Amino acid sequence: MVKITVDMDKCQHYGQCCFEAEDVFALDESGKLVYSKEADESRRADVESAADVCPMQAITVE
């Protein structure tokens, strides 16, 4: 399993991560980031891409 943590003190809810792994990251109706804390190993590459594009470097992938 891929473990995902977003530092919500850093996250500015821009949503770039959502384009890389839309099954893991999403903006809710109020524009706030919501995300899955675990994803299948097969999703690792896209989750790592999401971490790479985050302008705040708020996403940690383990």
Ligand code: SF4
């Ligand atoms: S890309 Fe980074 S700052 Fe933007 S919503 Fe995702 S985690 Fe938050």
